[in-house]
Ligand SMILES: Cc1ncc(C[n+]2csc(CCOP(=O)(O)OP(=O)(O)O)c2C)c(N)n1
């Protein structure tokens with residue numbers, strides 16, 4: 063196991079900042095898309111792609127690769143940013159987000175873009191795919207791991223709990239579900255729209271190991287992922303407390319920023335706040 | 340005449356396929372004894388996964404398994420596999436063009452006593468409207484077994500519609516079954532009956548009766564609703580200049596609709612559609628229900644007579 067140290071953490075913090083920059087730029091160019099939920103997941107995604115996961119952009123179909131399923135598919139920009147940074151495709155392609163003919167569809171399309179493991183966007187379905195992938199790994203005695211990222215609003219979908227039940231039933235200790243617990247969905251706070259709380263207790267009762275962390279603290283994310291590797295006989299859920307729109311003061315915790323893209327002027331301000339201007 | 344339910348043939352074929360290919364994985368949603376995936380489950384418990392009564396997750400798991408290179412067969416009753424999990428089938432299977440074969444039993448009114456809530460009359464319409472989806476409705480046990488192999492060999496999503504009751508065996512082992520190639524079971528020059536599923540047997544019976552009256556009808560087993568065998572369809576339309584479609588499905592959106600779509604554009608001739616007339620089913624014995632909804636040999640004969648009148 064590689065050691066988590068101050069330098070690793072600094073590098074991943076920098077990487078997350080770069081991802082946020084890509085997210086904001088590509089969304090501005092697209093003129094539409096999901097800003098808040100992409101930003102809230104940037105630190106988690108940075109840790110997965112640039113530390114945790116065993117993946118090779120030169121061999122994207124390697125049967126032994128780890129898999130990431132963006133169950134909250136609307137956060138596609140954070141995934142595209144990570145894939146581009148990782149070298150799955152040229153970074154110039156990020157500017158084609160949501161444009162006619164682009165492999166960077168509004169929601170991830172595995173048939174169009176290498177590195178995308180699951181076609182998601184319809185909330186609730188990705189976690190079921192992840193369960194299937196983890197089952198496939200067990201069946202073939204491969205030791206790859208499967209990571210799924212879910213929104214906290216997404217937890218309102220019934221099929222998510224079907225999948226949680228199945229993952230525990232089949233003892234999928236090669237599966238990690240990360241909940242982007244930012245407290246917001248489209249119509250408002252999850253606590254007001256339809257509360258899924260207490261999320262951790264529910265997952266626990268469903269037979270999952272549950273780890274609660276600050277989803278913007280790189281060290282906590284890395285340690286949770288490491289912890290999850292030690293769990294045997296059941297899947298692990300990481301409930302990550304996050305801030306929607308994280309990193310840009312005027313977007314943070316603002317429900318309005320769920321599904322709108324920044325304008326040029328807003329982009330400038332955002333990038334300068336991130337120290338990327 | 341030998342009789343076997345298409346779901347029984349499915350169960351047998353799946354277990355046989357399991358012996359040949361170890362990349363087959365089977366999922367069910369607490370109905371394995373009815374869908375007959377239990378045959379496979381018994382022989383290959385390590386490759387069978389019960390999703391429990393959770394059809395949406397079953398379809399999602401099927402997608403995930405397919406991405407790992409498995410050929411996944413997922414079964415439930417048609418009403419649940421298609422109805423409950425429709426959007427999962429759409430986005431997780433068809434949109435992603437994955438190797439998942441949804442083999443749904445207990446389709447149509449011949450579910451019988453369980454009644455309307457369990458009788459899918461809209462599954463063909465729903466499944467054929469999905470890009471990338473292949474839709475197969477086998478007529479008997481032999482063609483079902485061959486269809487299961489063909490589905491396994493086919494790259495991409497398949498929906499296969501299976502029935503509950505035992506139906507006559509129409510074919511022998513020499514049958515050459517190809518996805519997308521209808522079978523001209525009986526030649527004829529006056530009217531062409533195009534049928535699928537259990538109605539193929541009824542159509543053949545009707546053809547016998549009509550032959551006794553000197554009427555020469557052709558019968559086509561259009562087991563693949565999508566992609567539809569347009570070549571055969573147009574040839575029969577040209578040859579007989581009148582078509583009767585017969586299916587155990589709503590007349591909206593099923594085989595009859597598919598036939599009309601092609602014939603109206605490429606070779607307009609009179610078409611009469613027989614099916615369930617846009618009503619839900621109900622409890623009853625299989626034969627009572629077929630009688631009640633007009634899916635009988637006598638009704639087929641009546642409709643052929645009418646078509647002949649329109650033609651002349
Ligand atoms: C099945 C489904 N219903 C509705 C939507 C529309 N939708 C897109 S994002 C969203 C809110 C998601 O909230 P959450 O899961 O909390 O995501 P996050 O806050 O991380 O953006 C909704 C309702 C969808 N994509 N899928």
Ligand SMILES: [Mg+2]
Nearest residue numbers: 214215246247
């Ligand atoms: Mg949220």
